[in-house]
Amino acid sequence: MVDRFIGFATDIYREDEHWVPPLSSDVQRFMDPEANPYFAEAEIEHFLATDSEGRTVGRISTTIDPAYVKRFGKTGFFGWFECIEDPEVASALLRTAEEWVADRGMERLAGPYSYCATQEFGLLVDGFDRQPAVFQPHNPPYYAQLLAQAGYQPDFHTHTFSWLGERDSDAMARLVRRGDAVTDKLGLTVRDFDPEHWDSETDLIQDLLAASFADNHDMVPISRPVLHFQLGELQELIDPRLIRFVEYQGKTVAFSVLVADGNEVLKEAGGEITEEFLERYEALKAGVTGTVVLMIGVRPEYEGLGIGRVLIGEVAKVALGRVGSFNDVHTTWVHEHNWQSRSYMTQTGTEPVRTYAVYGKDLSQ
Structure with missing residues (x-):
């Protein structure tokens, strides 16, 4: 599953000249509970969406950070969000994330955080026309619409300079x-x-x-x-x-x-x-x-x-x-x-x- 999870991003960005693919080996290590100590501090899961022919059409992660919950309230995170331009697929991914965090006592879902606020976070909503610097997330413009159609609203904005x-x-x-x-x-x-x-x-x-x-x-x-x-x-x-x-x-x-x-x-x-x-x-x-x-x-x-x-x-x-x-x-x-x-x-x-x-x-x- 890890290889499919990582590899799906290539399908999404194949025609995007501005996307910079991370090294697969680096992503694998970051997602490895035995390598990344953050997995000992938070509860994390990953999900794939597949179509009727078994092809990957979306991915998402979920995180519950007990330290964050203690300080800020019962909010879980979603992240690593990638999806084809299909609101039904996006809604299915997000519903899965919502159910996962709700089953663990959360009352809210926010993101994207991959996996938390001290790592990469945020959905790009303006500035698609240039190559991002390292640690600046990149995504297709239609992602904002997918989230809106699934009932999500912006909590706050950030900018890069x-x-x-x-x-x-x-x-x-x-x-x-x-x-x-x-x-x-x-x-x-x-x-x-x-x-x-x-x-x-x-x-x-x-x-x-x-x-x-x-x-x-x-x-x-x-x-x-x-x-x-x-x-x-x-x-x-x-x-x-x-x-x-x-x-x-x-x-x-x-x-x-x-x-x-x-x-x-x-x-x-x-x-x-x-x-x-x-x-x-x-x-x-x-x-x-x-x-x-x-x-x-x-x-x-x-x-x-x-x-x-x-x-x-x-x-x-x-x-x-x-x-x-x-x-x-x-x-x-x-x-x-x-x-x-x-x-x-x-x-x-x-x-x-x-x-x-x-x-x-x-x-x-």
Whole structure:
């Protein structure tokens, strides 16, 4: 079933020039309960829809995260949603997911989350005309209609943005100057991730992430095992210079995590590791110019000092080409109510590139 579940995406996107297939081996590992520690923290299931001739016509996953339920209420998630353009198939998939979570005491279903809010989530509803960066989901435009016909409405929207060094150099330089001024004023130290101490540095990220996202409206803190697994899976995309820690009076108070845009390389792989791809891999990797902001945060007790400006300034340095061969920065999801991040986007005149929605449905409907 796993091979059919993974392979079905190729059927959906065969004619979509913008879709970047993930490596099948990576997806298999992510879906493997023995490899991915998140399966020990949540209840997860996967479903396939087949037609009368046994052909796959849709897929979906379900998740119940006890930590999320305890904090936010009885909501289960659906994810990994792929479907042919047929409302009956989509409704059958979603009804299956609804029944599965309802049988386990849930009163609401929301998604897509694959598998939760600290992993890929959201349905693309605008911005279909370009290749997504890594961790930016992609789907056909008709998916939104399928969800609406099944009784789902948007709960909230998120957006992605891009800072392109050549296009936005003046704005980036201004952000760098502002960040450097705060660094000098407060006597801050800004340093790279130290790969020689991978475990302790990852633990530090986990601690900072839990603190800075403690009041987030839609996620629970990511656990140590899950973060170690996820960053370990990204090791090929991690340049230590793209992960920054800010230290103030001897304490690490803020961080940002950027990774190389692996989609620039994965596009050439076509979902499989071949000998030809391996021969080209190092050259392809060295030619990556894009980066993606995965996480950024400040310990709440240090907000108001301007340290956010320092982090944004460090990101702007990447867009200006001051870190290796990189000169473009893409974001993951910026929530519609995240006024701080949106303020920085406004200052640079940057418009959203892609818009996502998370959909929900009360199961009493």
